[in-house]
Amino acid sequence: xxxxxxxxxxxxxxxxxxxxxxxxxxxxxxxxxxxxxxxxxxxxxxxxxxxxxxxxxxxxxxxxxxxxxxxxxxxxxxxxxxxxxxxxxxxxxxxxxxxxxxxxxxxxxxxxxxxxxxxxxxxxxxxxxxxxxxxxxxxxxxxxxxxxxxxxxxxxxxxxxxxxxxxxxxxxxxxxxxxxxxxxxxxxxxxxxxxxxxxxxxxxxxxxxxxxxxxxxxxxxxxxxxxxxxxxxxxxxxxxxxxxxxxxxxxxxxxxxxxxxxxxxxxxxxxxxxxxxxxxxxxxxxxxxxxxxxxxxxxxxxxxxxxxxxxxxx
Amino acid sequence: xxxxxxxxxxxxxxxxxxxxxxxxxxxxxxxxxxxxxxxxxxxxxxxxxxxxxxxxxxxxxxxxxxxxxxxxxxxxxxxxxxxxxxxxxxxxxxxxxxxxxxxxxxxxxxxxxxxxxxxxxxxxxxxxxxxxxxxxxxxxxxxxxxxxxxxxxxxxxxxxxxxxxxxxxxxxxxxxxxxxxxxxxxxxxxxxxxxxxxxxxxxxxxxxxxxxxxxxxxxxxxxxxxxxxxxxxxxxxxxxxxxxxxxxxxxxxxxxxxxxxxxxxxxxxxxxxxxxxxxxxxxxxxxxxxxxxxxxxxxxxxxxxxxxxxxxxxxxxxxxxxxxxxxxxxxxxxxxxxxxxxxxxxxxxxxxxxxxxxxxxxxxxxxxxxxxxxxxxxxxxxxxxxxxxxxxxxxxxxxxxxxxxxxxxxxxxxxxxxxxxxxxxx
Amino acid sequence: xxxxxxxxxxxxxxxxxxxxxxxxxxxxxxxxxxxxxxxxxxxxxxxxxxxxxxxxxxxxxxxxxxxxxxxxxxxxxxxxxxxxxxxxxxxxxxxxxxxxxxxxxxxxxxxxxxxxxxxxxxxxxxxxxxxxxxxxxxxxxxxxxxxxxxxxxxxxxxxxxxxxx
Ligand code: NA
Ligand code: NA
Numbered sequence: 001x002x003x004x005x006x007x008x009x010x011x012x013x014x015x016x017x018x019x020x021x022x023x024x025x026x027x028x029x030x031x032x033x034x035x036x037x038x039x040x041x042x043x044x045x046x047x048x049x050x051x052x053x054x055x056x057x058x059x060x061x062x063x064x065x066x067x068x069x070x071x072x073x074x075x076x077x078x079x080x081x082x083x084x085x086x087x088x089x090x091x092x093x094x095x096x097x098x099x100x101x102x103x104x105x106x107x108x109x110x111x112x113x114x115x116x117x118x119x120x121x122x123x124x125x126x127x128x129x130x131x132x133x134x135x136x137x138x139x140x141x142x143x144x145x146x147x148x149x150x151x152x153x154x155x156x157x158x159x160x161x162x163x164x165x166x167x168x169x170x171x172x173x174x175x176x177x178x179x180x181x182x183x184x185x186x187x188x189x190x191x192x193x194x195x196x197x198x199x200x201x202x203x204x205x206x207x208x209x210x211x212x213x214x215x216x217x218x219x220x221x222x223x224x225x226x227x228x229x230x231x232x233x234x235x236x237x238x239x240x241x242x243x244x245x246x247x248x249x250x251x252x253x254x255x256x257x258x259x260x261x262x263x264x265x266x267x268x269x270x271x272x273x274x275x276x277x278x279x280x281x282x283x284x285x286x287x288x289x290x291x292x293x294x295x296x297x298x299x300x301x302x303x304x305x306x307x308x309x310x311x312x313x314x
Numbered sequence: 315x316x317x318x319x320x321x322x323x324x325x326x327x328x329x330x331x332x333x334x335x336x337x338x339x340x341x342x343x344x345x346x347x348x349x350x351x352x353x354x355x356x357x358x359x360x361x362x363x364x365x366x367x368x369x370x371x372x373x374x375x376x377x378x379x380x381x382x383x384x385x386x387x388x389x390x391x392x393x394x395x396x397x398x399x400x401x402x403x404x405x406x407x408x409x410x411x412x413x414x415x416x417x418x419x420x421x422x423x424x425x426x427x428x429x430x431x432x433x434x435x436x437x438x439x440x441x442x443x444x445x446x447x448x449x450x451x452x453x454x455x456x457x458x459x460x461x462x463x464x465x466x467x468x469x470x471x472x473x474x475x476x477x478x479x480x481x482x483x484x485x486x487x488x489x490x491x492x493x494x495x496x497x498x499x500x501x502x503x504x505x506x507x508x509x510x511x512x513x514x515x516x517x518x519x520x521x522x523x524x525x526x527x528x529x530x531x532x533x534x535x536x537x538x539x540x541x542x543x544x545x546x547x548x549x550x551x552x553x554x555x556x557x558x559x560x561x562x563x564x565x566x567x568x569x570x571x572x573x574x575x576x577x578x579x580x581x582x583x584x585x586x587x588x589x590x591x592x593x594x595x596x597x598x599x600x601x602x603x604x605x606x607x608x609x610x611x612x613x614x615x616x617x618x619x620x621x622x623x624x625x626x627x628x629x630x631x632x633x634x635x636x637x638x639x640x641x642x643x644x645x646x647x648x649x650x651x652x653x654x655x656x657x658x659x660x661x662x663x664x665x666x667x668x669x670x671x672x673x674x675x676x677x678x679x680x681x682x683x684x685x686x687x688x689x690x691x692x693x694x695x696x697x698x699x700x701x702x703x704x705x706x707x708x709x710x711x712x713x714x715x716x717x718x719x720x721x722x723x724x725x726x727x728x729x730x731x732x733x734x735x736x737x738x739x740x
Numbered sequence: 741x742x743x744x745x746x747x748x749x750x751x752x753x754x755x756x757x758x759x760x761x762x763x764x765x766x767x768x769x770x771x772x773x774x775x776x777x778x779x780x781x782x783x784x785x786x787x788x789x790x791x792x793x794x795x796x797x798x799x800x801x802x803x804x805x806x807x808x809x810x811x812x813x814x815x816x817x818x819x820x821x822x823x824x825x826x827x828x829x830x831x832x833x834x835x836x837x838x839x840x841x842x843x844x845x846x847x848x849x850x851x852x853x854x855x856x857x858x859x860x861x862x863x864x865x866x867x868x869x870x871x872x873x874x875x876x877x878x879x880x881x882x883x884x885x886x887x888x889x890x891x892x893x894x895x896x897x898x899x900x901x902x903x904x905x
Contacts, residue, residue, distance in 0.1 A: 047607045054363045060848050061355040076853040152855045157778055166774050169781040171368040174551045177482045181548020331812040331898040332827035334807035339834040362868050366790040368785050374756055550767050557763035583753035591795025688810045707806030
């Protein structure tokens with residue numbers, strides 16, 4: 001038969017109340033249904049199987065089957081994936097989805113098999129937004145001097161320096177404590193992550209800077225993938241894409257709920273006017289130009305035409 | 315059942331005398347084989363990731379602080395202050411030991427380091443004053459076990475990292491239980507030592523001496539305030555606090571007390587590297603078995619075994635506490651924390667017990683386990699320092715061991731004794 | 741041999757001092773200069789992995805890893821010798837497994853770059869390859885001494901005096 005009894009260990013770093021977990025559950029349901037119960041997906045949330053980098057390594061070594069890391073966690077392996085996370089590239093969810101679902105996302109996914117990974121699709125993590133304990137960030141000048149913990153990634157570090165903030169190196173595991181004790185002023189993450197990690201308990205202001213559209217990439221161990229029959233591979237691919245549509249719906253609703261909940265928990269929320277966002281985008285443009293030139297020329301070209309295409313989507 | 319493989323392989327390897335770090339690896343390999351999941355990369359990768367952890371860097375830093383504190387004369391100053399404060403009362407050196415151990419506990423992250431420092435300074439004084447030496451050694455050993463309960467604490471850092479709990483919260487939650495330990499030891503010392511000192515004439519309080527001791531000791535006494543206050547007030551994270559403590563004790567030892575010489579620093583660093591590598595290798599190996607515990611879903615199997623108690627948190631805590639006491643007789647603190655932590659934390663969470671509260675009781679239980687024979691590491695330390703036989707020291711320790719155990723059960727039956735002060739501090 | 745160990749210990753001591761300085765330096769920079777050393781978190785973590793694993797190898801050479809002595813001390817000399825042999829043999833198998841596993845990890849890790857410092861993760865992971873290979877050697881020497889009757893009885897009981905607790 002071309003469908004065998006299999007168990008897929010699917011790990012991620014988010015808690016069970018996070019939309020990524022909803023995506024994994026949906027994926028598991030579809031896979032079980034399509035395989036007639038033969039392929040089981042077991043979810044390991046909350047870094048139970050280790051950090052995202054550790055799990056990626058486990059996938060490459062064939063000791064774990066699947067994971068859904070943020071694209072930023074995989075750039076050490078496939079540098080070009082970094083283009084997705086350039087700040088202020090897109091400004092709506094529709095544009096973000098179109099960017100990763102289009103030819104650019106496809107070209108980037110093609111770069112993974114040589115690193116021992118197979119990418120199926122992109123799920124939604126959400127726009128990253130700034131929280132802090134000092135002041136609302138409504139215009140470019142509000143970044144001035146804010147001690148912000150940003151993800152340890154050169155593009156992020158230099159972008160926030162360009163915005164005149166003080167990016168602070170800090171591990172995520174110490175972030176809550178550092179915010180609680182005001183060792184740093186703020187951090188930047190999607191609304192769902194802010195809610196899920198209870199940062200509202202220790203932060204006053206949440207500003208919809210929407211500075212990066214963040215996606216999670218759905219990865220399968222290539223060693224595992226190569227053992228699968230074509231039918232099994234198709235089941236996984238289709239299930240990941242089908243679960244994606246559900247996951248994005250859940251994620252968007254959750255982001256709205258999260259904002260409401262953050263406000264209810266006493267955080268002061270503010271939007272950023274499009275004109276101000278444009279000023280921020282201009283401030284980081286030199287950083288983007290500097291890093292862009294170090295990527296694969298094909299990807300550079302594709303990125304430019306794709307961003308131009310998706311920005312026309314309203 | 316994987317849980318049987320886990321327990322049997324671990325016990326067998328440890329009984330053979332294999333290093334505990336390797337026993338954990340052997341048990342991990344046995345679980346992989348049973349689950350049909352054998353792959354050398356699982357072992358290598360989890361071990362590496364076990365050491366690849368920023369918060370755990372507090373471990374070598376706290377070790378280094380302990381070494382610098384002793385070499386720099388900070389421990390001596392703390393004992394001097396305690397002596398000037400309560401040394402004059404009947405049986406006063408006992409209270410001196412408790413107060414000194416409690417203050418050192420709020421600088422040192424380790425019961426062994428705390429006990430060794432206080433015992434080395436006080437046992438000669440107690441012997442000269444005709445104190446019952448085994449009883450004094452027993453008291454110092456029990457007072458040294460306050461160190462892992464109150465911040466800073468190496469076992470709490472390791473527990474917090476393995477259980478993914480806030481280290482700051484665990485630290486703050488341990489302060490009051492640690493104080494209660496000191497108080498119950500003082501009361502017990504008063505009870506058992508009354509007849510020993512009925513003839514000893516008390517000294518008179520010497521205020522001039524106290525003033526001098528305080529002036530001299532202020533640099534040492536400020537360190538706990540810097541560490542705990544700095545963390546509480548949010549000046550730095552636990553890992554950063556540990557590095558601040560290193561530079562503070564270096565500064566005080568070199569420039570204030572001038573007992574630490576630059577030539578001593580290499581030896582101090584090497585000692586810290588060795589103890590920290592020993593512990594961290596154990597921690598890293600435990601991450602291998604912890605990964606397999608997760609994949610084999612062992613906490614769920616334990617929940618099934620503990621099902622009759624799952625509905626009543628206090629009964630469950632009572633049962634777990636008894637279990638840890640039994641295991642604590644044969645195993646010391648760090649291995650117990652590393653082996654049982656990843657299994658028990660999901661279980662207590664499912665039963666609705668506050669994991670921070672559980673953590674405090676669990677660490678206290680394991681600290682007390684350092685006093686229970688046959689394997690009681692702190693007992694070995696005081697026996698070594700006092701040159702008394704282990705049997706005599708065991709006879710000396712039992713009243714204090716019973717008192718601390720009674721206190722622990724009090725906290726099990728009345729969780730608010732831990733939870734209410736915890737709220738005040740957060 | 742002792743010279744090499746002393747040299748390695750000295751190196752590890754320097755690394756620990758650098759780690760503490762990196763972390764402390766970040767606190768100072770944050771309050772004094774409103775900035776931070778970007779590579780501090782990552783770099784100090786990598787140094788930490790190295791001192792942990794190479795330090796563990798040094799400790800292994802001195803047979804100073806923590807073991808449980810309560811059961812083995814119940815036996816007579818022959819029983820202790822059998823236990824020690826089995827324990828060392830099983831530990832040797834673990835080390836060989838670690839050599840194999842960490843070799844594969846290093847190969848995979850050489851193309852995986854750390855986010856800030858861009859150091860290949862394989863270089864970090866090589867610490868385990870060196871440590872486990874060294875430990876395997878220590879254990880092999882110990883087994884050879886046991887088989888050839890060169891291990892005195894007082895070396896049979898594992899070290900149960902620990903610190904850090
Ligand atoms: Na302490
Ligand atoms: Na014990």
